[in-house]
Amino acid sequence: MVTLFDEPANTWELIANGLPWTLTLAASSLALGFFLAVGLALLRLSPVPPLRWFAYGYVYLFRSTPLLVQIFLIYYGLGQFEAVQKSFLWPFLREAHWCAILALTLNTTAYTSEIIRGGLQSVPWGQVEAAKACGMGLGLRFRRVIFPQAIRQALPGYGNEIVLMIKSTSLASTITILDMTLIARKETSATFSIEPLFIAAAFYLAINFLATRLVMWVEFRLSPELREAKTGKTLPDQGVVGAR
């Protein structure tokens, strides 16, 4: 018989041992991926055609192939070539966790860059022109006017991406990384019980609950109009000011 919930405390602790790997993979690939994605989104909007083509090609490639296949190609695929094994990259590619971080980063970069591109394009052109008219340079314009608004627009979409990435780290279990999923799988096969998988799922639920709350909080912080409405304060009446 398949049994459920014998020695629950034990299994919870066991699977919690995989939590650091799950969080490390998610946090490092999201952090690296975000910076690369901002760069890629700018290339995508660049006036120079080859840069645009490169960004488009990159996004197309990584968004249109399954992450599992990417992980396998990087881990098992590259490892088969003697040239790779002899190269300076081998100490890095030899380790399963670097391969997983690389695959997850490359993948999230593609998705995130599209989210950021959408945010950047949502900034009204009039504001950019106004900033130019005030004498702001390109860097200042980007930092003060375009980027803050683009991020606010992109945040709901990016929250989605964070949740997807946290779940995607479970694919690293296929390349021997002892994350929560692999520990649960090992326990399931050792006990012939599906309980460890339920426990792992509960952990993912909890992490993603916290992640979505965090994104909601950031969204709230970055949206003064939401904040004012919620606290019951109203903005100063612009009409009265004009009538003076």
Next chain:
Amino acid sequence: MRMLTTMLAAAALTAGVATAASAADWGKGSDVRIATEGAYAPWNYTDSSGNLVGFEVDLYKDLCARLELKCTLQQQAWEGIIPALQAGKYDVIMAGMSITEKRKEVITFSRSYAATPAVFVVKSDGPLAGFSTDLDAVTMADVDDAEKATIAKVKEAFAGKTIGVQIATTHENFLNEYIAGDVTVKTYDTQENLDLDLQAGRVDAALAAMSYWKPLLEKDAGKGLKIVGPGFTGGPFGDGVGAGIRQEDQQLADMFSEAIGEAIADGTLSKLAIEHFGFDASAKE
């Protein structure tokens, strides 16, 4: 938290229903669904055109013909192969599965149709290539002093190294129980993925059945690999390989045992074993 508990309880109920497959009445002409992994050559594997082939694929046909059963073969990932049997997705597992005490707690087995020791394989140009022990065979059922010393020697030789093994196998249990500690154990979904990492040098050694390694070492995929150390049998490795069947279908298990007995008696089994493994790995009377 309360809602979570309710959800888990609901899921548990569903799982309970799914696993309660009722015993059928088995006899001539019954439809029997057989499952194999299809990634464990030469026991069972997938050829270049996607067909399931191998020792067990030939064997099931022979056994089903003897029993006059209408058998169909399906593919199932190794990791979930016992839970899916329990859930009634098929009736018989023939996937190089050893008959162990642990598995017998949840399913039953036919008599064994093959037996083969577990051995370590390393790269022949690696630091472990010269490893050897005085004993050639270690019987894990009752370990004597010489065998204890051999296991200790294995542990010492692999200290600080990484050993790869397929998930949910007798080999994984053995490593965790007897060897782990100073040794890092890495688990793989399939034996084929483990072979790739052994070749790439990500693991220093791999543990699997002799019947798997021997044919592999003669092929390109096994180039530069060699078997080292003693062969392990019994105990955590079980009593040979048999067909896994739900406990409530003991009748079906008995039918398979009888057919396997016939195949041993008339030489069919050892002929199939030599054909696929290159040596006689078949079970004896």
